[in-house]
Amino acid sequence: MVSGNGSVVRKALLDALSLPAFILFFTMMGFGSLARGAGFGADMAVVASLLIWGLPGQLAMVELTSTGQGIAAIVFACSLANARFLPMVVSFVPMLARGQASLPRRLLDAQLLSINSWAVCMREFPHIEPAFRHRYYVTFASSILFAAAMGTLIGYHGAILLPAVMVLGLIFVSPLFFALVLSAVKGRAERFSMIFGCATVIVANSLFPAFDLLITGVVGGSLGFATGKFWKPRNAG
Amino acid sequence: MPAESLWLIVLGCAAATFVWRALGVVVVRRIDPQGGFFQWVTCVSYAMVAGLIFRMIIMPESDLAAVSLTIRIAAVVIAFAAYYLFKRRLVAGVVAGGLSLSAMAAWIG
Structure with missing residues (x-):
């Protein structure tokens, strides 16, 4: 059982930097370059990663924008692609053991949630003292959010060019990571x-x-x- | 498209995604975390997430579609083998799987 503010923050940073931060960095590089192709500005792409914070919806947004769909249709498609957040938030929030947290704080927790944090926390929470779970989650989620924003910006400007087969391996790493993480679910x-x-x-x-x-x-x-x-x-x- | 419309799209998409998150927060306040409904929603989340991952591997819409299904499945098997071989270290599985996919795609196509 992990407990204590220091050790839980250390664990969250280690867990984020050992893989998920890099995976998100490279995945969002892909999004950044697609966003540029669809005509979005670099600032728009980064804001999209920070505020939408759900890749399937972001990809739907970029794809439909580049094919010239109407704004309402794009927003609807993005929303549909990210509808999984409803059951994910419902199954996740009680695990945080937040007690009497106010509504704005709960909404902020929900906004930070992504498939990465969800999967990793569902795996790690049984090993973390309930009182320290929220700190673990916030540290982990904000680290990978930062990595995602950086990845978006660097991908947008095409600063890192990798050979095509390397890119394939990197795209593959994301589903592979989730498959391994979820294989441990009891x-x-x-x-x-x-x-x-x-x-x-x-x-x-x-x-x-x-x-x-x-x-x-x-x-x-x-x-x-x-x-x-x-x-x-x-x-x- | 003009910048104003693109900003509208980005912020609209963020708001439309947030609606699901907020709805989750509202719903969870009204249900018993020990009850059947909560367990069902948890199962729905697991099924959705597993389905999404499975779709990304078996029916990818990305550039991965150019790599044959056999190679993709072989890379998953290698990843799991490395993961269990190295005492369930995620890094071992992910690196082995990613590298083997790249190598097989380069040599076999």
């Missing part, structure tokens, strides 16, 4: 939900590509929830 219902989620997304993507993740969440999550609740292993008494 709990039968959670594990079944992830397996059903993988199966559902293939079908949902071929039938309703615009809503595939929402369908995946509801169908895969419900199946996982039901399996965890009603299906008990024979030898579990």
Whole structure:
């Protein structure tokens, strides 16, 4: 169990700098260069990374802007691509053990959340004393947010040019990281939900590509929830 | 597109994403963190996130689509092997997976 302000901040910085900060840096470099191609300014690209803070939505924004869609359609598509934040915030906030924090503080916590922090905190929180979880989260999340903003800016200006095969490896690192992080998640219902989620997304993507993740969440999550609740292993008494 | 419209898009997208986050904060105040509904929402999150990752690996929309599915799956297997071999160190898995993908893409195509 990790506790104490100093050690929890140290752990958060180490956990962020050991991988996620670099992954986000390189991923957001990709976003920065796409944003430039779509006609956004460098300041706009950085503000997008800081305030939208959800890559699928940012990519939807850039793609639709470069194909000349209307503003309302772009905003709607971005919102849809980031709708996962609703269940993510709901499942995350109670883990923070914030007690009686005010509404603005809770909203700020929610604004800082990203898929990285969510996955890493879900993995690390069981090893961190509840009273220190919020400090861990804020330190971790703001470190990777900073790395993301830097990556966006550097990618925008095309300051680092890498060979194409290296870029492929770097793009691949992001899903790989999440897959490894989530492989450590405990709990039968959670594990079944992830397996059903993988199966559902293939079908949902071929039938309703615009809503595939929402369908995946509801169908895969419900199946996982039901399996965890009603299906008990024979030898579990 | 003029700069004003582009700013409107960026800020509009930020606001539209924030709506989901804020909704989450509002919903979570009204539910019991020990209850069934909370557990269900947690399962929905896991399914969504796993589905998103699976889609990024199996059906990528990025440049990764140019790399064959066999290579992508082989790189995932190598990543997990390295991860367990090096006492579940994330760095080991990620570096092994990323490098092996780059190497296979360079040599095999």
